[in-house]
Amino acid sequence: MSDTPTLRPVCIIGNGLIGGSLMRDLAAHGERVFGYTHSGAGARKAAADGFDVSTDLPGVLRRAEEVGALIVIAVPFDVVAEVLDAIAAHAPTCGITDVVSVKRPVHDLVAQRGMLERYVGGHPMAGTEASGWAASQEGLFVGAAWVVTYDYAAEVERVPAAWADLFREVCTMAALVGAESVPVSAVKHDEAVARVSHLPHVIAESLSIVGDRGRTLAQSLAAGSFKGATRVAGTQPSLVRNMCETNAEPLVGVLDEFIEVLQDARDSLAAEHPSMEHLAEAGHRAHVRMSARSGARRESVSPVAISSRPVMRVHPGGPGWVQQLQQIESLGGRVEVF
Amino acid sequence: MSDTPTLRPVCIIGNGLIGGSLMRDLAAHGERVFGYTHSGAGARKAAADGFDVSTDLPGVLRRAEEVGALIVIAVPFDVVAEVLDAIAAHAPTCGITDVVSVKRPVHDLVAQRGMLERYVGGHPMAGTEASGWAASQEGLFVGAAWVVTYDYAAEVERVPAAWADLFREVCTMAALVGAESVPVSAVKHDEAVARVSHLPHVIAESLSIVGDRGRTLAQSLAAGSFKGATRVAGTQPSLVRNMCETNAEPLVGVLDEFIEVLQDARDSLAAEHPSMEHLAEAGHRAHVRMSARSGARRESVSPVAISSRPVMRVHPGGPGWVQQLQQIESLGGRVEVF
Numbered sequence: 001m002s003d004t005p006t007l008r009p010v011c012i013i014g015n016g017l018i019g020g021s022l023m024r025d026l027a028a029h030g031e032r033v034f035g036y037t038h039s040g041a042g043a044r045k046a047a048a049d050g051f052d053v054s055t056d057l058p059g060v061l062r063r064a065e066e067v068g069a070l071i072v073i074a075v076p077f078d079v080v081a082e083v084l085d086a087i088a089a090h091a092p093t094c095g096i097t098d099v100v101s102v103k104r105p106v107h108d109l110v111a112q113r114g115m116l117e118r119y120v121g122g123h124p125m126a127g128t129e130a131s132g133w134a135a136s137q138e139g140l141f142v143g144a145a146w147v148v149t150y151d152y153a154a155e156v157e158r159v160p161a162a163w164a165d166l167f168r169e170v171c172t173m174a175a176l177v178g179a180e181s182v183p184v185s186a187v188k189h190d191e192a193v194a195r196v197s198h199l200p201h202v203i204a205e206s207l208s209i210v211g212d213r214g215r216t217l218a219q220s221l222a223a224g225s226f227k228g229a230t231r232v233a234g235t236q237p238s239l240v241r242n243m244c245e246t247n248a249e250p251l252v253g254v255l256d257e258f259i260e261v262l263q264d265a266r267d268s269l270a271a272e273h274p275s276m277e278h279l280a281e282a283g284h285r286a287h288v289r290m291s292a293r294s295g296a297r298r299e300s301v302s303p304v305a306i307s308s309r310p311v312m313r314v315h316p317g318g319p320g321w322v323q324q325l326q327q328i329e330s331l332g333g334r335v336e337v338f
Numbered sequence: 339m340s341d342t343p344t345l346r347p348v349c350i351i352g353n354g355l356i357g358g359s360l361m362r363d364l365a366a367h368g369e370r371v372f373g374y375t376h377s378g379a380g381a382r383k384a385a386a387d388g389f390d391v392s393t394d395l396p397g398v399l400r401r402a403e404e405v406g407a408l409i410v411i412a413v414p415f416d417v418v419a420e421v422l423d424a425i426a427a428h429a430p431t432c433g434i435t436d437v438v439s440v441k442r443p444v445h446d447l448v449a450q451r452g453m454l455e456r457y458v459g460g461h462p463m464a465g466t467e468a469s470g471w472a473a474s475q476e477g478l479f480v481g482a483a484w485v486v487t488y489d490y491a492a493e494v495e496r497v498p499a500a501w502a503d504l505f506r507e508v509c510t511m512a513a514l515v516g517a518e519s520v521p522v523s524a525v526k527h528d529e530a531v532a533r534v535s536h537l538p539h540v541i542a543e544s545l546s547i548v549g550d551r552g553r554t555l556a557q558s559l560a561a562g563s564f565k566g567a568t569r570v571a572g573t574q575p576s577l578v579r580n581m582c583e584t585n586a587e588p589l590v591g592v593l594d595e596f597i598e599v600l601q602d603a604r605d606s607l608a609a610e611h612p613s614m615e616h617l618a619e620a621g622h623r624a625h626v627r628m629s630a631r632s633g634a635r636r637e638s639v640s641p642v643a644i645s646s647r648p649v650m651r652v653h654p655g656g657p658g659w660v661q662q663l664q665q666i667e668s669l670g671g672r673v674e675v676f
Binding site: 125126127128144145147182184188189191192193195196197199200201202203204205206207208209210211212213214215216217218219220221222223224225226228229230231232233234235236237238240241244245248251252254255256257258259261262263265266269270274275276277279280281282283284286287288289290291292309329330331332333334 | 463464465466482483485520522526527529530531533535537539540541542543544546547548550552553554555556557558559561562563564566569570571572573574575576578579582583586589590592593594595596597599603604607608612613614615617618619620622624625626627628629630667668669670671
């Protein structure tokens, strides 16, 4: 824990798994952090754990405005519009980021309210199937990608200095909690998470349904492969709906791709001489490629965690910095800000 | 470790992940165990670890015959016929079990050779995506279901005492390594594993392919939900093919079910008002049911592992014992033999 805070005060709206874990990490690093939750029970639990959480949204936002806080929106998507309206009313100058799992729909809500010049989108690629303050934990974000969007900077002719500062602050916050800032435009983010996050959630729900039809014998025999593929079906249905329904268009596209691959495999297996050769070989090659990046860290013999994402040092607001972000995005790389 | 062996000597044919782990566990419990591998390098590695493994299959089987060993076939399915022929030639009276992941095709090969009266099928529902002796480990089977087939006993009018003894021995071996014996007929086993094991493997391969199409950005953003659902795509393609191709008929059936569930979800998401309500609610309920059984053990606060599978004590060869097995099968339960 350091004695001098690195960040401006942080005001977290929503104290579920992600918001709560962020609050714990920031507090553990000596940062000034306070927040809001809609639930009285949630606020009491957080208070019992020593955190500064209130159920008075206007009050919390007025305090954020007074201290010049960075506001982090950490609520499900269906409440984001309401929170943005409250921010417009009670915290008219604070910088805003969020941790919502879709980015274009949030970007659109922010744009509709004319707040883009003080918004930098975020999405930490971390979580568990549990939810709520009780599930929050320190260290949840270590090694995770923390998506940081930069659409506004790519659209305007001249990026305001305050926006560049806000971008730097969000990246610094991600680094503080052990995550790696990955710059991505909202549209590309939504397509990528449809593929690697929302599709796996649809699969987990669907496989749970099909497995369950095998009744008690299937329950008894289900082992690692089934459990691994269905774990996230333990997520609250409302959270899964929020993610998938707000990202329906890209998700339908990758579902069509996935169904086509399955249908081909099904037809090869239904042939006179059943074969899985193509699927097993291509799937294994794809798995090796997908694991190459994320796997390196854990298998490293070094005691220091070594990131397998390429890194670029970027000075937000400096010459050519937005082009640098576009370049690192194309590599799935991370930025270190200075 | 106990000083007096519980089992007759055990002869394991094949020392990959499952055969090797079984050998390690049995040796650790003071049982007499030896085996065969086709690979000189594999035999040397096992020997270096202090195990008695030879590359001379006829020699190993003659030794099994001399000491009255229980033979465990632990090779991929495509080599099983060859191993059975060698057993017929060199170990004409030994009891035989196996750990192959399909049961009716193995049963048919055994039947074709007229060896059913000395065969009890087995399948431990345990494993990792790694393979080979190097991946073998002690404790792999703790808490796992160990399927034990009883088709022969259900078909014959009078079960020979030697067969009942063999059934007891296989269950005792499973219990020794910490597994739970789940009696299942070959056909029901193959249908259930198509649903909860082979389908997850097909999904893992297919999702890896679709994820990989998202290139470096998708690689960078893939987190827990993707990794959990694709882990087993790290399995050797030849092993996945062996499992799925030999169980093609039940697997095609559950693939059709799965594709239908996905297609319905896709259509609901493509509607004017995208909805995942049905899938998310039904999937979550199914997940809760599927986890109820297997989850109890790990979440138990008791220091003693408590199985969530119903148990029945059975005396193989005793009055009505085959009916008892059928009854416990319908519950996905386990047997303790005496």
